[in-house]
Amino acid sequence: MPPCMPKTSPPDVLNSAHTAALQAMVGPAGLVLDPAGRAAYEIPARYAPGMAAAVVRPASTAEVSAVVGYCVREGLRFVPQGANTGLAEGSTPDASGHHIVLSLDRLVAPLEVDAADRTATCGAGVRLSALNAALEPHGLFLPIDLGADPTLGGMAATNTGGARFLRYGDMRRHVLGLEVVLPDAAGTVLRLSHGLRKDNAAIALRQLFVGGCGAFGIVTEVTVEVHHRPRQTAAAILVPRDADAVLPLLQAFEAEAGTTLTAFEGMSKAAMERAIAHVPSLANPFAEGIPDYAVLVELTRAWSPRQGEASLDEVLQQIAGDLLEREDGPLVDALFGPVEKMWTLRHSLSEGLRASGPVVGFDLSFRRRDLAAFRRQAIAMLERDFPDFALCDFGHVADGGVHFNLVGSTDPARRETLRHAVLDLAVEGFGASFSGEHGLGRAVQAAYDRYVPRAVQDYSAAVAAVFGQGSASVRLGPA
Amino acid sequence: MPPCMPKTSPPDVLNSAHTAALQAMVGPAGLVLDPAGRAAYEIPARYAPGMAAAVVRPASTAEVSAVVGYCVREGLRFVPQGANTGLAEGSTPDASGHHIVLSLDRLVAPLEVDAADRTATCGAGVRLSALNAALEPHGLFLPIDLGADPTLGGMAATNTGGARFLRYGDMRRHVLGLEVVLPDAAGTVLRLSHGLRKDNAAIALRQLFVGGCGAFGIVTEVTVEVHHRPRQTAAAILVPRDADAVLPLLQAFEAEAGTTLTAFEGMSKAAMERAIAHVPSLANPFAEGIPDYAVLVELTRAWSPRQGEASLDEVLQQIAGDLLEREDGPLVDALFGPVEKMWTLRHSLSEGLRASGPVVGFDLSFRRRDLAAFRRQAIAMLERDFPDFALCDFGHVADGGVHFNLVGSTDPARRETLRHAVLDLAVEGFGASFSGEHGLGRAVQAAYDRYVPRAVQDYSAAVAAVFGQGSASVRLGPA
Numbered sequence: 001m002p003p004c005m006p007k008t009s010p011p012d013v014l015n016s017a018h019t020a021a022l023q024a025m026v027g028p029a030g031l032v033l034d035p036a037g038r039a040a041y042e043i044p045a046r047y048a049p050g051m052a053a054a055v056v057r058p059a060s061t062a063e064v065s066a067v068v069g070y071c072v073r074e075g076l077r078f079v080p081q082g083a084n085t086g087l088a089e090g091s092t093p094d095a096s097g098h099h100i101v102l103s104l105d106r107l108v109a110p111l112e113v114d115a116a117d118r119t120a121t122c123g124a125g126v127r128l129s130a131l132n133a134a135l136e137p138h139g140l141f142l143p144i145d146l147g148a149d150p151t152l153g154g155m156a157a158t159n160t161g162g163a164r165f166l167r168y169g170d171m172r173r174h175v176l177g178l179e180v181v182l183p184d185a186a187g188t189v190l191r192l193s194h195g196l197r198k199d200n201a202a203i204a205l206r207q208l209f210v211g212g213c214g215a216f217g218i219v220t221e222v223t224v225e226v227h228h229r230p231r232q233t234a235a236a237i238l239v240p241r242d243a244d245a246v247l248p249l250l251q252a253f254e255a256e257a258g259t260t261l262t263a264f265e266g267m268s269k270a271a272m273e274r275a276i277a278h279v280p281s282l283a284n285p286f287a288e289g290i291p292d293y294a295v296l297v298e299l300t301r302a303w304s305p306r307q308g309e310a311s312l313d314e315v316l317q318q319i320a321g322d323l324l325e326r327e328d329g330p331l332v333d334a335l336f337g338p339v340e341k342m343w344t345l346r347h348s349l350s351e352g353l354r355a356s357g358p359v360v361g362f363d364l365s366f367r368r369r370d371l372a373a374f375r376r377q378a379i380a381m382l383e384r385d386f387p388d389f390a391l392c393d394f395g396h397v398a399d400g401g402v403h404f405n406l407v408g409s410t411d412p413a414r415r416e417t418l419r420h421a422v423l424d425l426a427v428e429g430f431g432a433s434f435s436g437e438h439g440l441g442r443a444v445q446a447a448y449d450r451y452v453p454r455a456v457q458d459y460s461a462a463v464a465a466v467f468g469q470g471s472a473s474v475r476l477g478p479a
Numbered sequence: 480m481p482p483c484m485p486k487t488s489p490p491d492v493l494n495s496a497h498t499a500a501l502q503a504m505v506g507p508a509g510l511v512l513d514p515a516g517r518a519a520y521e522i523p524a525r526y527a528p529g530m531a532a533a534v535v536r537p538a539s540t541a542e543v544s545a546v547v548g549y550c551v552r553e554g555l556r557f558v559p560q561g562a563n564t565g566l567a568e569g570s571t572p573d574a575s576g577h578h579i580v581l582s583l584d585r586l587v588a589p590l591e592v593d594a595a596d597r598t599a600t601c602g603a604g605v606r607l608s609a610l611n612a613a614l615e616p617h618g619l620f621l622p623i624d625l626g627a628d629p630t631l632g633g634m635a636a637t638n639t640g641g642a643r644f645l646r647y648g649d650m651r652r653h654v655l656g657l658e659v660v661l662p663d664a665a666g667t668v669l670r671l672s673h674g675l676r677k678d679n680a681a682i683a684l685r686q687l688f689v690g691g692c693g694a695f696g697i698v699t700e701v702t703v704e705v706h707h708r709p710r711q712t713a714a715a716i717l718v719p720r721d722a723d724a725v726l727p728l729l730q731a732f733e734a735e736a737g738t739t740l741t742a743f744e745g746m747s748k749a750a751m752e753r754a755i756a757h758v759p760s761l762a763n764p765f766a767e768g769i770p771d772y773a774v775l776v777e778l779t780r781a782w783s784p785r786q787g788e789a790s791l792d793e794v795l796q797q798i799a800g801d802l803l804e805r806e807d808g809p810l811v812d813a814l815f816g817p818v819e820k821m822w823t824l825r826h827s828l829s830e831g832l833r834a835s836g837p838v839v840g841f842d843l844s845f846r847r848r849d850l851a852a853f854r855r856q857a858i859a860m861l862e863r864d865f866p867d868f869a870l871c872d873f874g875h876v877a878d879g880g881v882h883f884n885l886v887g888s889t890d891p892a893r894r895e896t897l898r899h900a901v902l903d904l905a906v907e908g909f910g911a912s913f914s915g916e917h918g919l920g921r922a923v924q925a926a927y928d929r930y931v932p933r934a935v936q937d938y939s940a941a942v943a944a945v946f947g948q949g950s951a952s953v954r955l956g957p958a
Contacts, residue, residue: 116726117848118733139734161677167738170677172686173652190934197878198640198649198844199912200690200919202931203939203955207651207686211679228734247595254597255618255707258781259646259738302737306797308789318785365677369596399676433678440679452681455669459945460682466941476682 010097013053018074022056025066030057030106041101042092045085045148046361047443050093052079052101059106061179061189061220068218069187071100077472078102080214082154083127087363090213090441090473091154099472104153107220113138119176119195121223124153131224140226143168145263147350153219159211161437163346166398167262167300168227170437171210177223178206180216183468195223208463213440214471215464230262230300234312235342236320237285237335238295243372245330246295249323250368250398252330253297256319260312263298264398265346271392271405275345275352282348285335295397296346298339349394353405360389360415362404364426365436371400374430378404381425386418401436427451440474449479489576492532497553501535504545509536509585520580521571524564524627525840526922529572531558531580538585540658540668540699547697548666550579556951557581559693561633562606566842569692569920569952570633578951583632586699592617598655598674600702603632610703619705622647624742626829632698638690640916642825645877646741646779647706649916650689656702657685659695662947674702687942692919693950694943709741709779713791714821715799716764716814717774722851724809725774728802729847729877731809732776735798739791742777743877744825750871750884754824754831761827764814774876775825777818828873832884839868839894841883843905844915850879853909857883860904865897880915906930919953928958 014022023031032038032055043049056078058064071078078100081091093099107125114120115138122131129149132141144155145162154160156178161170168174177194181187192206193199208216240246246266253261269292276284284290299316310318313336323331335342353359366374375393382391389408395401404422409415426432427447434447448457461477464470493501502510511517511534522528535557537543550557557579560570572578586604593599594617601610608628611620623634624641633639635657640649647653656674661667671685672678687695719725725745732740748771755763763769778795789797792815802810814821832838845853854872861870868887874880883901888894905911906926913926927936940956943949 114846114848116730117846119846159679159683161679165677169652172683173648188934190938191932192935194910195846196844196910196912196915197847198644198875198880198915200638200640200692200916201912201914201923201927202919202935203692203694203942204638204651204686204690205935205938205942207683208942211683213679213682215682228737230737251595254781256782258707258709302733303735306789306794310785310787315785365675367593367596367598367674368676369593396677401677431673431675433675433680435680436675436677437679440681444680448680453670455667456671456681456684459669459684462945463684463687463942464682466938466945 010051010053013076013098018076019054021070022054022067025070026056026058026063030059030063032057041081041084041103044089044092045087047089050095051097052093053097053099055101055103057103057106061181064104064181064218064220065187065189067102067187068181068183069185072183072185072187072469076100079473080104080157080218080471082124082151082157083149085148085150086154086158086439086441087443088435088438088441089443090158090439093472094442102218104151104218104220107153113140115140117195118226119223120226121177121195121221122152124151124220124222126152128152128155135226139229141229142174142224142226144171144174152222152224156210156219156222157213158439161399161401163265163396164262165396165401166264167259172207174224175206175210175222176225178209178219179221180209180219182217183470190217197225211439213474215474215476216467228302230302231304232301232312233298233339234316235296235298235339236316237342237345238297238320238331239291239333240293240295240330241332243293243375246293246397247368247372249295249330252323253319257299260299260301261297262300263296265296265394266397267294267296267346267349267394268392269293270390271349271353271394272345274356274392275348278352278355279348282344285345291333296342353392353407357407358410360406360408360418362402362422362426362434363436363438364402364404365433366400366402366426366430368397368400370430370432371397371402374426374432377429378422378425381421382406385421388414389418423447423451445475454478489530489532492555492577497555498533500549501533501546504549505535505537505542509538509542511536520560520563520582523568523571524566526568529574530576531572532576532578534580534582536582536585540660543583543586543660543697543699544666544668546581546666547660547662548664551662551664551666551948555579558952559583559636559697559950561603561630561636562628564627564629565633565637565920566917566922567914567920568922569637569918572951573921581697583630583697583699586632589700592619594619596674597705598702599705600656600674600700601631603630603699603701605631607631607634614705618708620708621653621703621705623650623653631701631703635689635698635701636692637918640878640880642744642875643741644875644880645743646738651686653703654685654689654701655704657688657698658700659688659698661696662949669696676704690918692953694953694955695946707781709781710783711780711791712777712818713795714775714777714818715795716821716824717776717799717810718770718812719772719774719809720811722772722854725772725876726847726851728774728809731802732798736778739778739780740776741779742775744775744873745876746773746775746825746828746873747871748772749869750828750832750873751824753835753871754827757831757834758827761823764824770812775821832871832886836886837889839885839897841881841901841913842915842917843881843883844912845879845881845905845909847876847879849909849911850876850881853905853911856908857901857904860900861885864900867893868897902926902930924954933957
């Protein structure tokens with residue numbers, strides 16, 4: 001084959017004995033070898049497609065165990081995959097064709113809701129939307145708010161966060177039990193707790209598998225705590241005085257709204273401009289021009305409006321009104337309106353960005369006290385060294401998360417230089433995380449190798465080795 | 480020495496070279512050898528005193544590292560200790576005199592509050608009360624509510640829960656960063672994150688040390704997320720229709736009070752009777768006799784009362800009133816009053832119990848859906864097989880935690896038989912935890928050996944071995 005012709009067939013990783021053995025374990029529907037069938041499992045949500053030696057789709061924990069044990073014994077390496085919505089290239093194979101995709105998408109049972117317990121138990125392949133549909137009649141939901149529809153197994157494996165982290169936290173906070181298959185020659189099945197909210201009768205092994213991104217084993221079943229759906233919601237778009245006023249504004253809302261505060265999402269002018277320019281359905285909510293920075297704030301209450309109680313809209317207007325009246329206060333303007341309308345701008349940011357040019361994206365996370373200083377220093381550096389890129393950042397201010405996106409040059413070397421410069425400033429200058437909520441995968445392997453302290457890499461790899469030989473999706477120890 | 484005479488001196492575990500070396504590391508105030516000085520470090524909060532070969536009190540992380548490395552190299556085993564308020568015998572030495580107490584009580588620096596970040600960073604020896612005193616001027620607190628004043632290091636190492644778990648969760652949820660010293664020959668110091676709320680850039684090694692009870696290393700510094708202190712509180716004592724009505728009552732309050740619900744504490748008639756009989760300062764709040772079961776419910780709000788807003792007392796009365804009006808509803812009576820007065824009964828239960836006789840205590844935790852069935856079966860078993868014990872249980876219903884206390888016989892064999900019977904029913908019959916919030920230690924080592932699956936024991940011990948040789952306070956692997 002000429003070297004420049006794209007490969008459509010993987011190299012001979014699987015021999016006929018392998019395919020026969022895997023076929024016997026998972027049945028005809030469980031083994032996908034043809035390029036067309038493989039494609040959906042090979043293309044990550046971002047980044048270039050990889051190539052799988054095969055896609056294996058076990059339909060039960062026993063089948064996962066059989067497949068994993070066989071692969072380990074035969075030296076076949078695999079990448080676990082849920083809904084393939086991850087953003088760190090952790091759920092797809094690389095281009096080598098040497099790796100099998102181990103898809104959990106057929107593990108859609110059980111899907112059991114216990115309303116009194118406020119828990120649900122799901123097969124790893126159950127989608128977030130399916131779980132929430134099952135919870136809805138009970139007035140419950142899993143409050144991890146994302147721009148995708150991942151599987152519960154994938155959410156646990158990557159410790160998903162989202163836009164309402166501020167109020168509800170990440171998946172780690174919700175996972176009350178896990179069933180995992182270890183990447184060893186036996187395909188050992190371990191059940192790590194099973195729905196207890198409090199349990200200190202053994203060390204918390206399951207915490208390794210939450211956010212472990214497949215390095216410790218494959219999640220096959222998840223028990224999660226769920227919450228009552230809010231019955232009242234109010235939202236507004238706030239305009240802070242300047243960048244330094246964002247944190248005081250957040251503090252004021254935390255003090256005055258308490259746990260009714262469920263979102264506090266920062267949006268830069270450039271990000272808003274691109275959304276308004278490129279998303280046809282989005283109206284510009286700002287009558288007097290797009291401000292330098294804005295915040296989408298949301299309050300919710302679990303209960304229905306009570307007699308004599310101010311509505312949540314009124315509460316929000318009262319809090320904002322008091323802040324607007326403060327001389328030199330952190331707030332200079334506020335837009336109120338229906339909740340969905342308020343969120344539309346925030347939800348359009350990613351689409352607007354993608355439509356406006358090639359993006360260099362970062363999933364950074366800071367101590368929130370460092371957010372303003374980092375942004376200031378980063379803008380100075382960008383103006384000086386990278387005038388060919390426009391900063392279109394937005395993020396989850398309350399938990400320190402920043403989607404620090406830059407639109408500009410398509411030159412790979414230039415983009416790589418920019419990537420290094422931003423990460424050096426964030427991680428080395430401010431102790432930020434280079435993967436706040438997207439987890440580990442090939443897209444951040446270079447950053448992992450560069451920034452995670454060598455001792456942490458060594459201990460992580462040694463702990464993972466206790467459980468088996470890991471998956472091909474992430475490398476914890478030094479290369 | 481005659482065998483029945485209590486030993487006051489440990490065997491010759493430490494030679495003069497050992498004491499000289501340790502003295503040089505921690506200074507004169509840091510090494511306690513005399514029995515009187517050792518006593519406070521040898522007596523657990525419950526259970527019989529142990530005996531320490533010595534108490535070593537390093538005053539900095541560097542000193543902890545030096546002491547731990549030296550002990551490991553010399554084969555001296557040690558038990559880490561914070562405020563020695565633990566209830567699982569995990570922080571004191573056994574009676575052999577072979578173990579050193581490694582006290583962290585001099586690690587009282589730093590104590591840094593960052594109000595905008597809503598975090599605090601504390602030396603492991605900082606007491607909860609000292610942290611809360613430092614947070615108070617900022618309107619903040621660490622909302623782990625306990626009947627003791629532990630150190631932050633001890634709280635992290637045992638993953639402390641408490642009476643407001645329902646709203647705020649356990650220490651795991653609050654720990655944003657740890658510094659630990661590993662039990663290896665170098666006394667390796669590891670910093671595991673440092674205050675980020677979201678960080679998936681590496682696997683969560685620090686989660687092993689939270690609730691690790693010293694098996695993985697010694698916590699020397701903790702960064703925690705803290706919260707705004709509530710500015711409104713209301714409480715009531717509720718009388719459910721019967722035992723089966725407790726969970727529906729909780730569900731109703733979760734739905735109607737949302738995140739303002741901060742405590743939902745169940746109290747049995749026998750526990751309340753003993754408190755009222757034995758705690759002189761406590762008045763009987765029940766005009767018409769003590770009910771079979773009662774619930775202390777608390778609501779809080781972060782904000783000050785707003786104009787036109789119903790007071791929190793009114794909200795609580797409205798929710799309870801609506802439930803009282805329901806025919807065959809879960810609630811049959813409700814007592815309202817000042818918050819402190821409402822809590823007095825709940826806070827007197829332990830004292831009343833201790834004053835009424837020798838207690839066999841359990842720190843159980845259930846899926847909350849199993850609470851009523853377990854209690855019913857346990858009562859039947861106790862009436863049949865253990866009529867010489869009275870059940871005086873109380874607990875944190877919303878998170879499934881039950882302090883299942885029995886008062887009766889002092890005969891050790893009889894108490895041991897009872898202990899086995901209750902644990903068999905709870906753990907084997909209902910999948911409960913035998914240590915919901917007190918962690919691991921000698922008091923639960925037998926239960927650990929009996930009930931924790933062998934595979935989990937093996938993996939736990941293998942993971943701990945990655946970090947060093949562990950402490951003498953807990954054994955994770957099979958004996």
